[in-house]
Amino acid sequence: MIDVLNLILVAMVLGLAIWAIAARDAFAATVGFLVYGLLLALVWVSLRAIDVALTEVAIGAGLTGALLIGAASRLRKVQASGDERPAVLTRVLGGLLAAAVTVALAACVLWLPDPPPTLGAVVAANMGATGVGNPITGVLMAFRALDTLLEATVLLFAVIGVWSLSPDRFWGGRAGPAHRSDPDGILAWLGRVLPPIGIVIAIYILWVGADEPGGKFQGATILAAMWTLVIMAGLADVPPASRRVLRLGLVLGPAVFIALGFVGVALAGAFLAWPAGLEKALIVVVEIALMPSLAVTLGLLLAGTLQRPSR
Amino acid sequence: MDATTLFGLCAAVLVGLGLYGLVVNPQPLRKLIAFNIIGNGIFMICAVIARRGAAAGFGGDPVPQALLITAIVVAFAASALAVATLLRLHEETGSTSIAPEAPADAGRGSGGH
Amino acid sequence: MNATIELLSIAAIAAGAFFFLAGTVGLLRFPDTLTRLHALTKADNLGLGLIVLGLMPRFDSAFAAAKLVVVWFLVMLASAVVSQLVARAARRGDLPR
Numbered sequence: 001m002i003d004v005l006n007l008i009l010v011a012m013v014l015g016l017a018i019w020a021i022a023a024r025d026a027f028a029a030t031v032g033f034l035v036y037g038l039l040l041a042l043v044w045v046s047l048r049a050i051d052v053a054l055t056e057v058a059i060g061a062g063l064t065g066a067l068l069i070g071a072a073s074r075l076r077k078v079q080a081s082g083d084e085r086p087a088v089l090t091r092v093l094g095g096l097l098a099a100a101v102t103v104a105l106a107a108c109v110l111w112l113p114d115p116p117p118t119l120g121a122v123v124a125a126n127m128g129a130t131g132v133g134n135p136i137t138g139v140l141m142a143f144r145a146l147d148t149l150l151e152a153t154v155l156l157f158a159v160i161g162v163w164s165l166s167p168d169r170f171w172g173g174r175a176g177p178a179h180r181s182d183p184d185g186i187l188a189w190l191g192r193v194l195p196p197i198g199i200v201i202a203i204y205i206l207w208v209g210a211d212e213p214g215g216k217f218q219g220a221t222i223l224a225a226m227w228t229l230v231i232m233a234g235l236a237d238v239p240p241a242s243r244r245v246l247r248l249g250l251v252l253g254p255a256v257f258i259a260l261g262f263v264g265v266a267l268a269g270a271f272l273a274w275p276a277g278l279e280k281a282l283i284v285v286v287e288i289a290l291m292p293s294l295a296v297t298l299g300l301l302l303a304g305t306l307q308r309p310s311r
Numbered sequence: 312m313d314a315t316t317l318f319g320l321c322a323a324v325l326v327g328l329g330l331y332g333l334v335v336n337p338q339p340l341r342k343l344i345a346f347n348i349i350g351n352g353i354f355m356i357c358a359v360i361a362r363r364g365a366a367a368g369f370g371g372d373p374v375p376q377a378l379l380i381t382a383i384v385v386a387f388a389a390s391a392l393a394v395a396t397l398l399r400l401h402e403e404t405g406s407t408s409i410a411p412e413a414p415a416d417a418g419r420g421s422g423g424h
Numbered sequence: 425m426n427a428t429i430e431l432l433s434i435a436a437i438a439a440g441a442f443f444f445l446a447g448t449v450g451l452l453r454f455p456d457t458l459t460r461l462h463a464l465t466k467a468d469n470l471g472l473g474l475i476v477l478g479l480m481p482r483f484d485s486a487f488a489a490a491k492l493v494v495v496w497f498l499v500m501l502a503s504a505v506v507s508q509l510v511a512r513a514a515r516r517g518d519l520p521r
Contacts, residue, residue: 014324014328017325021331029341036348047314047359047362052358052376059384060387064390071340075340086335101330109356110320112363120372123373158392161395165399187505217384301392
């Protein structure tokens with residue numbers, strides 16, 4: 001029974017992937033990719049990776065989908081030359097290359113080592129020392145905390161990269177196009193009603209992430225979505241890039257993370273080593289500091305380059 | 312065939328499909344979607360390895376699963392940077408393609424590493 | 425869980441799945457944006473409601489079942505707003521084709 005469901009799932013995922021690659025219209029391909037992302041979350045559930053499924057729905061399908069739909073709809077208006085087809089030789093060589101890589105990867109999958117190597121037992125043996133109950137959170141915040149710190153830093157660099165693409169005359173200005181909507185319309189209504197609910201859910205997801213699937217990334221994505229909704233409803237504007245509060249908000253999470261990492265040097269003998277007895281408290285402090293920073297970062301990445309002067 | 316093998320083979324096909332789209336399609340937006348599909352295939356192989364490593368009462372090895380979360384977030388950051396770049400390219404050149412001029416021409420549409 | 429509740433649960437989920445199917449057929453078959461919206465919103469909201477209703481007795485805790493109701497409420501809110509927006513865009517002729 002489960003196998004039949006998995007087979008249907010794989011067929012749908014592959015079908016939508018082919019659609020996203022081969023559809024003639026870029027907008028239709030993007031919509032297909034969005035649905036594909038949602039189905040991918042079901043694959044993660046089937047592989048017992050619930051935390052990954054939550055992240056996929058929030059970021060892989062949600063934010064990436066919004067990003068690509070926005071880009072596709074902006075390019076759509078001008079897409080007269082969208083019908084170009086690559087030369088036959090290119091397609092044949094591309095197909096051969098893709099087939100070769102697929103066969104090689106499939107062979108690797110079929111000959112994966114047996115018994116499979118795992119760090120599960122090591123994680124289980126050391127979970128008690130972290131004070132948290134969700135093994136994923138334990139890995140993200142204790143065993144591989146350096147990865148998580150670097151990830152938060154990468155997001156920050158991505159924002160700087162996106163801003164750097166802006167034309168010089170808008171430097172320090174506001175990101176994305178201006179949004180206006182009917183102040184009595186349904187979008188403005190949703191922009192007022194939904195954010196309080198979304199903020200509560202984001203905090204819940206962060207809090208429950210200590211012991212169950214959830215965490216700061218998923219919570220931050222919900223916050224970023226609420227922020228974007230308010231901006232799209234025209235109720236508030238993106239703060240200009242020169243605003244100091246915005247820049248402080250961006251670096252707050254990584255800064256707290258690095259500072260507490262040095263606390264570890266002083267008290268536990270290594271960077272990012274949590275001192276005994278304080279593990280859970282410090283992890284929670286870092287997560288609480290990271291979530292708003294991640295939300296602002298993700299929201300700004302979605303908004304894109306600076307396109308308007310600050311006044 | 313068990314579920315991990317099925318999804319593993321699905322992942323291999325996804326990487327192939329994405330690679331084909333990345334090489335063949337001249338539009339940067341389509342290349343970006345294809346690149347994301349390659350990434351998803353690699354993530355899926357990672358999740359299969361995690362699922363095979365189920366131990367100590369966990370449904371999967373938590374270390375690769377946690378790295379997957381990191382990977383998905385970083386992939387979004389890279390996509391955002393790519394979208395900003397292609398929208399700027401479009402603003403500067405008015406083109407939605409990186410193929411050489413004259414799209415109907417039999418020129419090579421590949422490129423873009 | 426006793427047999428009656430089990431049976432009702434299965435019946436509700438099956439009915440919900442049927443409404444999803446009907447809504448999707450409508451989405452694919454109906455001729456224009458407004459009728460497609462009609463098929464989608466009516467069938468999908470009822471279908472999701474029935475599936476939520478059918479899944480609720482399968483949870484151990486009332487808290488988990490309540491979370492499911494919150495999910496249903498949020499989907500209703502989102503689909504109501506989105507169909508309004510799509511319908512308005514369609515009426516103004518903003519949609520391509």
